[in-house]
Amino acid sequence: MSELAADTSADETLSDVGEFGLIDRISRHMAQGAAVLLGPGDDAAVLAAPDGRVVASTDLLLEGRHFRTDWSTGYQIGRKAAAQNLADIAAMGAAPTGLLVGLAAPGGLPVDWARQFARGLADECALVGVSVAGGDTTRAASIMIAVTALGDLGGRAPVTRAGAHPGDMVAIAGELGWSACGYELLSRGAQGEGPRKAVARHRSPEPPYAQGLSAAMAGATAMIDVSDGLLADLGHIARESDVGIDLEPGAFPIPEELAEAARRLDKDVLRWILTGGEDHALAACYPAVADIPQGWSVVGTVLKRSADSSEPRVTVAGAAWDGPQGWDHFA
Known part of the structure; x- marks a missing residue:
């Protein structure tokens, strides 16, 4: 993407170059992934679908709600926009094919x-061997980004939220709590006083993409991308599978650097881990007899759903969690 620097004056704005000038400056330098048969430049892109089915997911990112340009660069926002969508494809047990x-x-x-x-979009896509196959631009009062991710199942069944059974183990892959810590540091204007990793992860998460496929191959019964908070997202699995889930707080790996940051900020590190969101780790359920792949940590158990509908679907050490379970856009 370094060739783009020669195309643009530092003073040029989108109004100066126009819609088609912008598209030309960006799209003609984007290398295309193997699944893209026809990339940017036509009315629509054409991507291969060897499985005969297409996995699709879409997200919106709004300036001021999902990102702030005074906190993150355009490059970091591009990586974040790609990452959160590619993680959704991985959570289905599929391989991404394009954005x-x-x-x-x-x-x-x-x-x-x-x-x-x-460039941020392209670099994040390159981690999983895909590319931006097309898109659109328009004028607005603030920045809004819409991303649709596509994927291929390779002949396998999708790993949905609806397949968990009582007796299954609950496991996570990836790291939790870092983005919430980074958000707290940025909100306080104290980013230099905490772990650099936390701020970096809030700006650009690092999902464990390969673990989605490894979970599917190992027989995971249900899986989800942890975007809104682990408790909230496991709640989706519990509802769709009509089960309960109990988490063991002592089973979560808690890095000392993260724990120390929580102490300095007078925050509960477990709350960051369970409700923080935006780390885009993966959570999955596995049969009790499954050989859980390396990189996954067992943190809980799937239970038979209580007959009492007032009982919480997700508990921590057998008890209801006190407070919000994660992010709700309309709460």
């Missing part, structure tokens, strides 16, 4: 910001 990206932005936004955003 479609829509960008709405003010006319005064520097072209360089859009260029860096595109």
Whole structure:
């Protein structure tokens, strides 16, 4: 993507180059993934679907709600936008094949910001061997990003939220709590006083992409991307599978650096881990006899659903969690 630097003056804005100039500056430098048969430049992209089925997921990111341009660069926001969508594909046990990206932005936004955003998208996609196959741009009062991720199941059944059974083990892959810590540091203007990793993870998460496929191959019965908080997201599995889930707080690996940051900020590190969200780790349920792949940590058990509908579906050490279980956009 370094060739883009030669195309753009540091003073140019989106209004200066126009919609098609922007698309040209970005798309013609984007190498295409193996699944893309026809990339940007036509009315629609064409991607291979060897399985005969297409896994699809879409997300919106709004300036001021999902990201702040005074906290994150265009490059970091591009990586985050790609990561949270690619993680959804991994959570289905599928292999990503490509992204479609829509960008709405003010006319005064520097072209360089859009260029860096595109580079962030491309670099995150490269981690899983895919690319941005197409998209659209338009003018808006603030930045809005719409991403659609596509994937292929390779002949396997999708790993949904609805397959967990009583007796299954609950496991996580990836790290939890770091993004919540980073958000707290940034909110306080104290990013230099905490772990650099926390701020970096809030700006650009690092999902364990390969673990989605490994979970599917190991017989995972249900799986989800942890985007809104572990308790909230496991609640989706519990509802769709009509089961209960109990977590063992002592089973979670808690890095000392994260625990120390929580102590300094007078926060509960377990609350960050269980309700923080935006780390885009994976949570999965496995049969009790399953050989759980390396990289997964068992943190709980799937239970038979209580006949009392007032009982919480997800508990911690057998008890209801006190307070919000994660992020709710409309709460």
